[in-house]
Amino acid sequence: xxxxxxxxxxGAATLRADKTAAIAEAVLDELAEHGYGRLSMExxxxxxxxxxxxxxxxxxxRQRMVIAVVSELSVALVEEPDTGSLRGDVLAALHLVAxxxxxxxxxxxxxxxxxxxxxxxxxxxxxxxxxxxxxxxxAIGILDxxxxxxxxxxxxxxxxxxxxxxxxxxxxxxxxxxxxxxxYFERAADMALRALGAxxxxx
Numbered sequence: 293x294x295x296x297x298x299x300x301x302x303g304a305a306t307l308r309a310d311k312t313a314a315i316a317e318a319v320l321d322e323l324a325e326h327g328y329g330r331l332s333m334e335x336x337x338x339x340x341x342x343x344x345x346x347x348x349x350x351x352x353x354r355q356r357m358v359i360a361v362v363s364e365l366s367v368a369l370v371e372e373p374d375t376g377s378l379r380g381d382v383l384a385a386l387h388l389v390a391x392x393x394x395x396x397x398x399x400x401x402x403x404x405x406x407x408x409x410x411x412x413x414x415x416x417x418x419x420x421x422x423x424x425x426x427x428x429x430x431a432i433g434i435l436d437x438x439x440x441x442x443x444x445x446x447x448x449x450x451x452x453x454x455x456x457x458x459x460x461x462x463x464x465x466x467x468x469x470x471x472x473x474x475x476y477f478e479r480a481a482d483m484a485l486r487a488l489g490a491x492x493x494x495x
Contacts (some may be wrong), residue, residue, distance in 0.1 A: 324401055372434070393462060405419060408444070
C-alpha cells in the first residue's frame with residue numbers, strides 16, 4: 293500500500309481525505325511548474341492551503357511525499373489489457389504507455405524526475421520500487437497469457453520483452469519528442485511481435 297493511502301496508527305490524528313487530495317494536487321502542480329529540485333514542503337503547503345504539519349503527518353520527507361503522490365497516479369493509470377490476443381494486448385499496452393507519457397502533468401514531471409534520479413541514488417531506487425516495478429508487474433500478465441495460448445515461447449525473456457514494449461513509446465515520445473502519427477502503434481506492435489518471436493495461436 294502506498295504512503296498516500298496508509299492508515300494512521302491507532303491514536304493518531306485522523307487524516308482528512310479532502311486535505312490529502314488537495315496536497316496531492318499541490319505536489320503535482322509544483323512538480324510540473326518548478327521541478328523536483330525546487331519543490332519545497334512550504335510551497336506545497338501554501339498551494340494546498342494547509343500547514344506544513346499536515347504534510348509531515350502524512351509523509352516524513354519531501355521525497356516520500358513526492359514518490360507517494362506520483363506513484364499513486366502512475367500505477368493507477370496502468371491497466372492489464374486482456375483482449376484475447378497478443379497483438380491486441382500489445383496494441384493496448386502501447387497506447388497505455390503513450391497515455392502515461394503524454395499525460396498533461398506527467399509529460400512535464402517524469403523527465404525531470406528521471407533526470408534527478410540519475411544524480412540521486414535514493415530517488416532512483418524509490419522510483420524503481422514504487423513506480424517501475426508495479427507497472428511492470430501488471431504488464432507481465434500480457435506475456436504470461438500469450439505464452440499459455442502458445443503465441444509466445446515459454447522461455448521468453450520477459451524482462452527484456454517489457455523493456456522492448458515500453459521503450460518503443462518512451463524513446464519516441466520522451467527521448468526524441470517525435471509525434472505518434474496515425475498507424476504508429478500498429479507498426480510498433482507488429483515489429484514487437486516479430487522481435488518477440490510471436491506465432492499464431494495453435495501453431
